[in-house]
Amino acid sequence: MKILLIAATPEEILPTIEWLRETAIESKRNILAFPACTVELLLTGMGPMTTAFALGQSLQPPLPQLTIQAGLAGALDRSLPLGTVVQVISERLLDQGAEDIDGKLLPPPALGFPFGAPFDPDGVLHVPVSGPPLPFPSVAAGTATKASGNQESIERTRQQFPDVQIETMEGAAFFFAIRSLGIPGLQLRAISNYVERRNRAAWQIGPAIINLNEALRKVLSPFVLATA
């Protein structure tokens, strides 16, 4: 079985990389072998463009049977405590289209370009939960090319996309790729900050990384520790 583990930056999944490297029976660069599976590590860089390119290069036959994207996220939904690990079930692009004179986003359909598959007509990419249930809340995510930090633009995002609970910079590229190829995928995010007026001092990256990597270990252990 082939598993692809994806993150934007090495820092976000460093404890998992170290654990996998210690546990592997063999490793060749970014491909680690275990008795019953291989895990390929793919560090894409921050943002949707580098993620799409890295996934396009990596996702060639033989395709992985499981893909996991892991990383940090900002929460628009204030009911999600910092440090919470969530499972993303839908994605949308938060800044694609044209900016109107009042600052509002005109999405592609408003410009005469309807969303096509695998997007739904509202521009949402759905990846429903599959496989055994995981103990993480399911959330709707949105992807932006920059982490929001301006109160007015955050309010506009909230009004335009009231269902979006978390913001990331890569998730939609991942969901677009796996939906286009029809392969299973899991996106786990740990909340490092609230999406609010920029206040970097309030970000809790350390605890979020600890929780994210504990979750990854739980998800990966049945595959990595299985005997052939």
Ligand SMILES: O=C(O)c1cccc(C(=O)CC[C@H]2O[C@@H](n3cnc4c(=O)[nH]cnc43)[C@H](O)[C@@H]2O)c1
């Ligand atoms: O120092 C900063 O201002 C800063 C801004 C964005 C991200 C970072 C990271 O170190 C995290 C990398 C990763 O985390 C995701 N992330 C985390 N919080 C947010 C957010 O509020 N909005 C969007 N993305 C977020 C993102 O996927 C980054 O690739 C540091």
